[in-house]
Amino acid sequence: MKPMAEATPVVEMRNIKKNFGAVQALRGVDLALHHNEVLGLVGDNAAGKSTLMKVLSGAYIPDEGEIYLEGKKAHLSSPMDARRQGIEMVYQDYALANNLDVAANVFLGREVVRLRLGPIGVMDYGHMEQETKNLLNRLKIDIPSVRQKVERLSGGQRQAVAIARSTAFDAKVIIMDEPTAALSVAAIAKVLDLVRELKAQGSSIIVISHRLEDIYQVSDRMIVLRQGRKVSDTPVEGDIHEFRERVVAYMIGARDDFRERTVAG
């Protein structure tokens, strides 16, 4: 099946398999993410969602299967390599250096250099602070100062910084791993607003979440994994109760849209 040029997905993962010893974590999963789409990825514990996203973010090398970025075959050898190719991951624990300020975290590992003296690069503080300010303003993130140390921020603000960082360098795809876990209700609403804002500004996003209402609120489409297989790939529609029942049915194995393939494979 060859997709038409204008509909080339920004990411396409085909038949991804990954084993850990005797455990088949992923048994041939397909995933496509389209431009400017928010894709929800759900499943019970050990369903394979984190493994699949670790494959996409370069942390795991799949045993089988291919990954295409904007139609071109990609090899992702490490998280840094994936990042260079435009795949940004927002980790569940935020992966921020709490002893550094907001601007330092946004530019961590990608500092802007004003002057280079051999191996020593002198940082351009002003430029990085200004860019960070612009970024926070653009995403409507409310943090009083970019010089604030991350350890002084609330959980929701930290998540916002982590998400802002993922968008700062023209990412093709942003993967968010449980972005609302461990946040207060008010902070969850802000993070979901932020996801909507990113979509409005053209980002393509994959959200992993246990909270079905979050997926329902922000996602265009949803993939359900169960025991290392994709069991559902449908648009998010209908009312929340119907949606929840449907998802749970897939999660516990009562429904399965891709059963035939398993039998064949």
Add this chain to the structure above:
Amino acid sequence: MSLINYAQKMFRENIREYGMFIALFIIMTVFAITTDGLFISSRNLVNLVNQTGYIAVLAVGMTLVIVIRHIDLSVGFLAGFLGAVAAIAMASWDLPVYAVIPLILAFGILAGLLTSFLVAQLGIPAFVATLAGWLGYRGALQLVTRSTGTIIIKDETFNAIGNGFIPDIPDIGILPGVHKLTLILGLLAIAFFVTNEIITRNRMQKKKIEVLSTGMFILKLVFISTLIGGIAWILAGYQGLSWTAVVVLIVVIFYDFITTKTVLGRHIYAVGGNPEAAELSGISVKRITHVVFGSMGMLSALSGILFAARLRSATTIAGTLFELDAIAAAFVGGVSAAGGVGKVVGSLVGALVMISLTSGMNLMGIDISYQYIVRALVLAAAVIFDVATRSREK
């Protein structure tokens, strides 16, 4: 916001940094009073700086080691051992001093890289790896000094590093008895500091980045200029700036620049704050570990050179307990045991605090047993202060 309110806010937000300056000031004032001014005499302060030198350079390196959540116990005997190697290089191998110093510094870097190989490559906890180094370098020091005992160093250029003073310009009739070059350097330092601050402030303002209010800015300029001027004046009253002080100043300024202005410095603190996040951001934790321990090794060598030059000899017990003095200086200077926090200037002040305590109590004739207890209390108080201010911030 009024100037006073602003000052209070600044003070509250930076209390940890100002704390040790205040502690140093209080200690010096108390000793100045109890010793009838003897403590703040030019001669005593110059001695104080020279005594602080070999611990201060270790404390600077130790700051970075602790920032990346490690420790280095081997630095004391490594300094002693390399000091002995320097003495042997001059006495037995007849190497000129200008070859000996770079050679010893290079040995120091190698020793540091050996430690970081154990820590970063083999995953051995730094405490254990450097405890092995502590034993090993102690043995090596005894081995190389076994046949000779104390090795006398005859090279006066080398010894000047620990005892000498920078030369003065010829007397032109004004300010007799005052070291004029020291005063001139002090004035140059003030001029450099003030212009640099003004240029930075203007650049930041152009980019609309928040800066100190004009009142506070002028207050800061006046305060630091007075401080530099005061120190220069006191030193000029004796024999001027010592070479040890020059070495320490160069080390502290260089490391302060690296840690606060450069990408490397930023990465060192990132590794200290969250190694996993740093690695995910493309920062090689291993590389940073090699750089930090390599620099620690080099500074250990420098410490060994300063100490041997000061004693004009290499002794069989040189370097004993230096490592603990350096660690204490770093903690007193505001380095956090949790990693990720601490400044090299702070550690210099920490070293000055600890040496001032020793020197002041010696002048007062206080029994050595009480001296240890007082220093213990100061160290404990510094860490308690650090923990208290940190938990209040959250």
